[in-house]
Amino acid sequence: MLSAKRLIVAAALACAVFTSIVPAAMVAAQESTEIPPLPRPRPDRDAAPSETTTPALPTPASEAASALANTPQPVTLSARISQNGQTIPDGLVWRVFEAVPDSTGEMPLVAKSDEGTARLDLPPGDYVVHVAYGRAQLSEQLTISPGNNEKMIDLEAGALRLNSAVTGDIPIPATQLKFDIFTAGTEANRVLIAEGVPPNDIVTLNAGTYHIVSYFGSINAVVRADLRVEAGELTDATLFHQASEVSFKLVSEAGGEAIADVEWTVKTADGVTVFSDRGAFPSTVLAEGDYTVLAKQGEQVYNRDVEIVPGGSREIEVLTSVYQGG
Numbered sequence: 001m002l003s004a005k006r007l008i009v010a011a012a013l014a015c016a017v018f019t020s021i022v023p024a025a026m027v028a029a030q031e032s033t034e035i036p037p038l039p040r041p042r043p044d045r046d047a048a049p050s051e052t053t054t055p056a057l058p059t060p061a062s063e064a065a066s067a068l069a070n071t072p073q074p075v076t077l078s079a080r081i082s083q084n085g086q087t088i089p090d091g092l093v094w095r096v097f098e099a100v101p102d103s104t105g106e107m108p109l110v111a112k113s114d115e116g117t118a119r120l121d122l123p124p125g126d127y128v129v130h131v132a133y134g135r136a137q138l139s140e141q142l143t144i145s146p147g148n149n150e151k152m153i154d155l156e157a158g159a160l161r162l163n164s165a166v167t168g169d170i171p172i173p174a175t176q177l178k179f180d181i182f183t184a185g186t187e188a189n190r191v192l193i194a195e196g197v198p199p200n201d202i203v204t205l206n207a208g209t210y211h212i213v214s215y216f217g218s219i220n221a222v223v224r225a226d227l228r229v230e231a232g233e234l235t236d237a238t239l240f241h242q243a244s245e246v247s248f249k250l251v252s253e254a255g256g257e258a259i260a261d262v263e264w265t266v267k268t269a270d271g272v273t274v275f276s277d278r279g280a281f282p283s284t285v286l287a288e289g290d291y292t293v294l295a296k297q298g299e300q301v302y303n304r305d306v307e308i309v310p311g312g313s314r315e316i317e318v319l320t321s322v323y324q325g326g
Contacts, residue, residue, distance in 0.1 A: 070123055071123065071146075072121035072122055072123050073121065073122060073123070073124060073144055073145070073146055073147060073148075073149060074119070074120075074121055074148050074149065075118075075119070075120045075121065075122050075142075075144060075149045075150075075151070076117065076118070076119055076148075076149070076150045076151070077094055077113070077117070077118040077119075077120070077129060077131070077150075077151050077153070078116070078117045078118075078150075078151075078152050078153070079092055079131050079133065079152070079153040079154070079155055080152065080153070080154050080155065081133075081155055081156075081157050081158075081231065081232050082154060082155070082156055082157070082231040082232040083154045083156075084232075085154075085232050087116075087117070087152075088116055088133060088155075089116045090115075090116040091116070091133055091134070092114070092115070092116050092118075092131055092132070092133050093112075093113075093114055093131070093132045093133075094111075094112060094113040094114075094115070094118040094120075094129065094130070094131050095109060095111070095112050095129070095130045095131075096109070096110050096111040096112070096120065096122065096127050096128070096129050096130075096142065097109055097110065097127060097128045097129075097130070098110055098127060098128075099125070099126040099127050099128055099141070100126075107128060110122065110127065122144045122149075123144065124144045124145055124146055125143075125144055126141065126142070126143050126144075127141075127142040127143075127144065128140070128141060128142065129141075129142040129151065129153070131153055131155070133155055133157060133204055134157075134159075134203060134204025134205070135181075135193055135194055135203055135204055135205050135206075136155050136157035136204045136205055136206045137155075137206070138153060138155050138156075138206070140153055155206070156206065156207050156231045157204055157205060157206050157207060157231060157232075158204075158205060158206075158207050158229040158230050158231050158232060158233045158234070158235060159202050159203065159204050159205070159229070159233070159234045159235065160181070160202070160203045160205055160210070160227065160229050160234075160235050160237065161200060161201070161202050161203075161234060161235070161236050161237070162179045162197065162199060162200075162201075162203075162212065162214070162237055162238075162239070163177075163199045163200055163236075163237070163238045163239075164177050164179075164199065164214045164216060164223065164238060164239045164240065164241055165238055165239075165240055165241070166216075166240070166241050166242075166243060166244065166310050166311065166312070167240045167241065167242055167310045168310065168311065170310075170311065170312050172199075172216055172241070174198065174199050174200070176216055176217055176245070176285060177198070177199045177214065177215070177216060178196045178197065178198065178199075178214075178215050179194075179196075179197040179198075179199070179212060179213065179214055179215070180192065180194070180195050180196070180197070180212070180213040180215075181193045181194040181195075181197060181203065181205070181210050181211075181212060182210065182211040182212075182213070183208075183210065183211065184208070184209040184210060184211055184226060185211075190211055193205070193210065202234070205229050206229075207229055207230055207231040208228075208229060209226055209227070209228050209229075210226070210227055210228075210229060211224065211225075211226055212224065212225050212226070212227050212237070212239065214239040214241070216241045216243050216285050217243070217245070217284060217285025217286075218284075218285075219274050219275055219284055219285055219286060219287075220274055220286065220287045221241050221242075221243035221285045221286065221287045222287070223239045223240065223241050225237070225239055241287075241310070242287060242288045242310045243285055243286060243287045243288060243308070243310060244285070244286065244288070244308050244309065244310055244311050244312070244313070244314055245283065245284070245285045245312075245313040245314070246283065246284060246285070246286055246308065246313070246314045246315070246316055247281060247282065247283035247313070247314075247315050247316070248264055248281070248282055248283070248293060248295070248315075248316050248317075248318065249280065249281050249315065249316075249317055249318070250262045250280075250295040250297060250302060250317075250318050250319075250320065251317050251318070251319055251320070252319070252320050252321060253319065253321070254317060254319065255317075258280040258281050259280065259297060259320070260279075260280040261278070261279075261280070261297065262278070262279065262280060262295050262296065262297050263276075263277075263278050263295070263296040263297075264276060264277045264278065264279075264282050264293070264294070264295055264296075265293075265294040265296075266284075266286070266291050266292070266293055266294070267291065267292045267294070268289065268290075268291060269289065269290040269291070269292075274286070274291075286308045287308070288308050288309055288310055289307075289308055290305065290306075290307050290308075291305070291306055291307075291308060292304070292305050292306075293305075293306055293316060293318055295318045297320075300320075302318050302319070302320055303318070304316070304318045304319075
């Protein structure tokens, strides 16, 4: 049995050893221990699904739908003069354009037909269809869907037949007449629709009002009028000229033979030259009014003042013995 003194010493040594060793061990454990990995968060059932998704693989159904969208479908196009009119059998020109302009601003032409009833094949989509019948024309939207497609266009068009005569119902030879057709409105805003139309030709036009110009000859016999064209109707119009066809000859006596190789000039009352020619017997058409006729043969000039009145053809003689001037 240890003595009390030894027990005290042993106890003191034991305390000293514990005091000097334990703190060191605790420090070593703190310096070498790593933080264990954190557990993965559980998914939030209320959170919105992620935007990144795996693209769906094409299915037979989607492939068939895509193929159908690019497959041309049958299209039948027809037109009528008016809503209550009959279908136009021929004389139509059809053009179909893409609805969206290209980089140049133009709508590409995708189909054309000259048949009265156009039968085309076009892929589904939006287009613009244009139809012309004579001078009448119209454009409308066209949507092609899978299956059979049909479209009827009502042109709302009429026709115009023109003629002219001299006041007093004196007929004018067809070779001396022609007509220009303009849109209505002020002179600055008119648009030429048809030029040089012969008399009695039937011109098809959209219903509306038009400005008509009639030319009798090629000088100054001109008549203008505004005419109305009704849908589904033929409008006959005759315009009347205040003019006359005249011929000239230089003679040495009244009723004599025409002198050859003469230079002719016709001036209006205000001195404007409206006609010039060379020959023994020239002719032209002049509107009513006062004129001076000059006939030059060699160095000699003969003249005569005349008044043109509406009527039939007229012969004007210039006498070398009477009408002489410088």
